[in-house]
Amino acid sequence: MAADHSVGFEPAERLAKDRDSVRRRFWRKLKQVAATLPFAEDLLAAYYCAFDKQTPRHVQAALLGAIAYFILPFDFIPDMLPVLGFTDDAAVLATAIRMVASHITPEHREAARARLKRGIESSDILNEPSS
Numbered sequence: 001m002a003a004d005h006s007v008g009f010e011p012a013e014r015l016a017k018d019r020d021s022v023r024r025r026f027w028r029k030l031k032q033v034a035a036t037l038p039f040a041e042d043l044l045a046a047y048y049c050a051f052d053k054q055t056p057r058h059v060q061a062a063l064l065g066a067i068a069y070f071i072l073p074f075d076f077i078p079d080m081l082p083v084l085g086f087t088d089d090a091a092v093l094a095t096a097i098r099m100v101a102s103h104i105t106p107e108h109r110e111a112a113r114a115r116l117k118r119g120i121e122s123s124d125i126l127n128e129p130s131s
Contacts, residue, residue: 013068022071029070030044039094041112043112046097046108047067050067063096
């Protein structure tokens, strides 16, 4: 009997197909946790790449899946646990970024840095261009 290596990821795969929901829920969750998230810049760069119209569809799909896993209210390690809470999210994101690293451009990274510098609380977040 073959092992199923996708157990637990099905909800993220379904959510990733609803781009508008991913956008809304991403910013809501990021606002809640940005101050404690050591990989916030990488997460934002992945977000900007995923919503960039120039990014190939297969790259968008991989990144949207990782972002969807981040925003799900449940995962392998609950996010509310100190220190360990985001390790699974970081691992999923790091794997996705490694797979598509050549598509995350300096512009995506600069947009992430600029967004963090301006602050996550800004009211213009949902109106940001998707490139």
